[in-house]
Amino acid sequence: MESSKVIHAIYNDDDVLMNAVKKVKTAKHHIEEIYTPFPVHGLDKAMGLAPTRIAITAFLYGCVGLSVAVLMMNFIMIQDWPQDIGGKPSFSFLENMPAFVPIMFELTVFFAAHLMVITFYLRSRMWPFKKAENPDPRTTDDHFLMEIPVHGNENELQNLLAETGAVEINIVDKAH
Amino acid sequence: MYTFSNRLKIFAGILIVLGLLGVAYGFMSSHKSLDEVKEMIAAEASHGGHGDSHETDAHDVSNAHSTDAHHAETATNDHHANVGHDDAHAEHVMHQIHNRPYSALYVAAFFFMMIALGVLAFYAIQFAAQAGWSPLLFRVMEGITYYLLPGAIIVLAIALFAGDHIFVWMNPDMVNPESEHYDKLVDGKSGWLNSTGFLIRGVIFIAGWSIYRFFARKFSLAQDEAQAGDNSNFKKSFRIAAGFLVFFIYSESMMSWDWIMSVDPHWFSTLFGWYVFASMFVSGITVIALITIYLKSKGLLPEVNDSHIHDLAKFMFGISIFWTYLWFSQFMLIWYSNIPEEVTYFVTRIEDYRLPFFGMVAMNFLFPLLLLMNSDYKRIPWFVVMAGIVILAGHYLDIFNMIMPATVGDRWFIGVPEISAILLFAGLFILFVFYAISKAPLKAKGNPFVKESEHFHY
Numbered sequence: 069m070e071s072s073k074v075i076h077a078i079y080n081d082d083d084v085l086m087n088a089v090k091k092v093k094t095a096k097h098h099i100e101e102i103y104t105p106f107p108v109h110g111l112d113k114a115m116g117l118a119p120t121r122i123a124i125t126a127f128l129y130g131c132v133g134l135s136v137a138v139l140m141m142n143f144i145m146i147q148d149w150p151q152d153i154g155g156k157p158s159f160s161f162l163e164n165m166p167a168f169v170p171i172m173f174e175l176t177v178f179f180a181a182h183l184m185v186i187t188f189y190l191r192s193r194m195w196p197f198k199k200a201e202n203p204d205p206r207t208t209d210d211h212f213l214m215e216i217p218v219h220g221n222e223n224e225l226q227n228l229l230a231e232t233g234a235v236e237i238n239i240v241d242k243a244h
Numbered sequence: 245m246y247t248f249s250n251r252l253k254i255f256a257g258i259l260i261v262l263g264l265l266g267v268a269y270g271f272m273s274s275h276k277s278l279d280e281v282k283e284m285i286a287a288e289a290s291h292g293g294h295g296d297s298h299e300t301d302a303h304d305v306s307n308a309h310s311t312d313a314h315h316a317e318t319a320t321n322d323h324h325a326n327v328g329h330d331d332a333h334a335e336h337v338m339h340q341i342h343n344r345p346y347s348a349l350y351v352a353a354f355f356f357m358m359i360a361l362g363v364l365a366f367y368a369i370q371f372a373a374q375a376g377w378s379p380l381l382f383r384v385m386e387g388i389t390y391y392l393l394p395g396a397i398i399v400l401a402i403a404l405f406a407g408d409h410i411f412v413w414m415n416p417d418m419v420n421p422e423s424e425h426y427d428k429l430v431d432g433k434s435g436w437l438n439s440t441g442f443l444i445r446g447v448i449f450i451a452g453w454s455i456y457r458f459f460a461r462k463f464s465l466a467q468d469e470a471q472a473g474d475n476s477n478f479k480k481s482f483r484i485a486a487g488f489l490v491f492f493i494y495s496e497s498m499m500s501w502d503w504i505m506s507v508d509p510h511w512f513s514t515l516f517g518w519y520v521f522a523s524m525f526v527s528g529i530t531v532i533a534l535i536t537i538y539l540k541s542k543g544l545l546p547e548v549n550d551s552h553i554h555d556l557a558k559f560m561f562g563i564s565i566f567w568t569y570l571w572f573s574q575f576m577l578i579w580y581s582n583i584p585e586e587v588t589y590f591v592t593r594i595e596d597y598r599l600p601f602f603g604m605v606a607m608n609f610l611f612p613l614l615l616l617m618n619s620d621y622k623r624i625p626w627f628v629v630m631a632g633i634v635i636l637a638g639h640y641l642d643i644f645n646m647i648m649p650a651t652v653g654d655r656w657f658i659g660v661p662e663i664s665a666i667l668l669f670a671g672l673f674i675l676f677v678f679y680a681i682s683k684a685p686l687k688a689k690g691n692p693f694v695k696e697s698e699h700f701h702y
Contacts, residue, residue: 123619155582166575166580167576167580169572
């Protein structure tokens with residue numbers, strides 16, 4: 069089993085962290101991961117992360133939900149058994165559509181919301197008995213941790229990170 | 245500081261002149277005598293199938309919806325039985341043709357007045373909510389609301405000038421038990437629906453709105469001159485904005501009963517005030533966005549960035565959906581229960597106004613929904629302009645659909661009278677709005693939130 073080293077730089081302020089990220093990026097080092105106790109506004113932009121596409125998936129799921137509602141109501145109320153219920157015109161879907169709109173709306177929202185949440189869980193690999201991937205418990209409270217892989221440039225990296233105001237710099241062996 | 249360019253003034257002038265000519269033409273061409281109308285109906289009937297079906301349609305509608313006719317056909321059908329139904333029909337059609345230029349003028353006047361009123365409500369909400377993004381746009385909004393006072397007076401004047409050409413209940417015969425045109429339902433409502441009360445209420449609404457607009461503008465300009473740290477004018481604006489919003493929601497609701505719903509005095513709907521409000525709100529926000537983009541393209545609003553445009557576009561998107569929600573709630577409740585006395589309202593619209601009625605749902609809902617959903621598109625000015633033009637046209641149609649079925653019935657067309665009335669009021673609107681915008685610096689620099697607005701970033 070190959071073991072590779074990573075460097076953990078710990079900060080205790082999000083402003084310092086943001087500046088550190090910019091510095092590390094300009095020095096062209098790859099940032100493996102950053103652990104923060106709360107969302108830091110603009111961190112994804114500073115790290116150069118690609119924008120999320122979850123809104124697009126939600127739109128598509130909504131279209132699926134709308135189709136399900138339309139097909140379901142059309143089959144049940146119009147095709148399968150077009151009864152006269154209180155004089156509502158069940159001759160064609162369009163004629164009786166206003167009565168179906170509440171269901172069409174709710175199913176669109178239902179599909180869009182739930183499938184998007186499930187997509188989010190899948191893509192971020194979250195589930196009930198998942199083992200927490202936390203390198204340092206303090207990052208859930210008041211510390212910020214930047215993880216950078218080391219490729220034989222330990223000293224250079226350490227100096228750079230020390231300059232950025234890290235309160236603690238650890239080199240960690242990470243078993244793969 | 246914006247200077248009202250001569251080109252824009254000339255453009256507005258041309259619109260007004262063209263509009264006046266068209267409106268005059270509309271009034272002249274609508275003076276048809278009963279014999280002319282009979283000939284016209286005979287000519288239409290000779291077209292065969294179309295004419296026949298049309299005629300039966302017209303009868304259905306006029307019977308179901310007696311207020312279309314000046315003489316309340318359903319109520320007095322017995323009187324007419326011996327006169328002959330053809331004559332009654334011809335007279336009915338003649339009245340509809342006479343009503344058309346009045347209604348065309350009224351729809352356009354109301355549409356532009358409603359934009360200014362919607363902007364005034366939006367402006368007051370920005371103050372009451374202490375919004376941090378919008379102070380850079382306050383002068384644009386103040387400019388637009390300058391049209392409110394003249395616009396609302398014009399609407400009231402047209403309403404009273406047109407009299408029973410638009411509002412059948414203004415015909416004194418309808419409340420006179422001796423008359424053959426007597427209408428018991430209208431008489432029962434005459435405690436509210438009478439010309440004197442209409443005028444008094446109208447004056448109160450206009451006065452209330454204008455007083456708020458006058459003081460809000462005054463405090464806004466005074467705040468510019470105030471010493472650093474002196475926010476007393478801003479605080480006054482905040483207080484009157486909160487007070488105005490309370491007055492507004494009552495007066496707007498009653499205004500919509502008076503100025504719109506009463507064209508169908510046999511019909512009523514409880515959420516009508518909200519529905520009209522949604523229409524004016526989204527049109528107002530759209531006009532703010534359009535004028536902001538125009539001024540920014542001239543380089544006059546350098547601090548307005550695409551996040552401001554994005555926020556306005558979000559409001560256009562959200563309020564469009566809110567409008568649809570109210571439109572559908574009103575339509576679906578009435579369609580579902582199908583009570584004859586209220587459903588006639590939608591029967592007329594679906595039978596005689598199918599394209600404008602459903603077309604406006606596409607324009608006011610589907611179009612903005614699909615165009616403005618994407619967050620990137622909301623930041624592209626030409627995209628917002630395109631969506632905005634469709635939204636404005638859609639809400640013109642909305643007002644058109646509220647007024648026209650009650651006054652001209654199936655004799656509607658968007659022709660010279662309608663388009664020239666739009667041109668006339670568009671010209672007046674441009675003239676008033678850009679005059680007001682040119683009167684003050686475009687940046688409300690004294691506003692305590694203006695710094696935040698400059699750095700607004702979404």
